[in-house]
Amino acid sequence: MASETPLDLSRALAELPGQALTAQCLSYSPYSKFRVGAALLTTDGQVFTGCNVENASYGACICAERTAFVKAVSEGHTSFRALALATDLKDKFGTPCGICRQFMSEFGTDLTVILVKPSGDTRSYPLSDLLPIAFGPDDL
Ligand SMILES: O=c1ccn([C@H]2C[C@H](O)[C@@H](CO)O2)c(=O)[nH]1
Ligand SMILES: [Zn+2]
Numbered sequence: 838m839a840s841e842t843p844l845d846l847s848r849a850l851a852e853l854p855g856q857a858l859t860a861q862c863l864s865y866s867p868y869s870k871f872r873v874g875a876a877l878l879t880t881d882g883q884v885f886t887g888c889n890v891e892n893a894s895y896g897a898c899i900c901a902e903r904t905a906f907v908k909a910v911s912e913g914h915t916s917f918r919a920l921a922l923a924t925d926l927k928d929k930f931g932t933p934c935g936i937c938r939q940f941m942s943e944f945g946t947d948l949t950v951i952l953v954k955p956s957g958d959t960r961s962y963p964l965s966d967l968l969p970i971a972f973g974p975d976d977l
Pocket of ligand 1: 889
């Protein structure tokens with residue numbers, strides 16, 4: 838396969854918010870009614886989507902971000918470029934919970950996290966800004 842060009846990367850990044858919004862449609866959230874979607878871009882240009890999946894045993898709920906990461910890692914991917922996160926919040930940007938920040942940081946804190954409003958508005962942060970001085974694999 839040909840190596841990824843900068844044009845491919847900018848197109849992949851531009852498409853990621855829409856893919857997170859599409860993934861949000863599959864949210865299984867009958868308890869919180871808080872619908873979340875995620876789209877995760879690997880460094881080799883593949884995209885894995887995820888949504889939050891809730892459970893009658895509330896503690897068993899899994900967030901959209903971790904759904905996307907578990908799908909990707911279980912298919913052999915451990916190198917990631919960006920994750921887009923879509924919520925229904927209109928007046929502010931929804932942000933990843935603490936567990937997800939830690940979970941994502943396992944695979945590198947240079948990940949770009951793209952927050953997405955229902956309007957399609959975005960705001961991006963390096964994961965290292967969302968989880969400074971993280972505890973990670975190099976600390977063990
Ligand atoms: O970044 C977040 C924050 C929350 N949730 C989910 C967990 C639960 O299903 C619902 C309410 O917390 O939203 C996510 O998927 N991602
Ligand atoms: Zn979370």
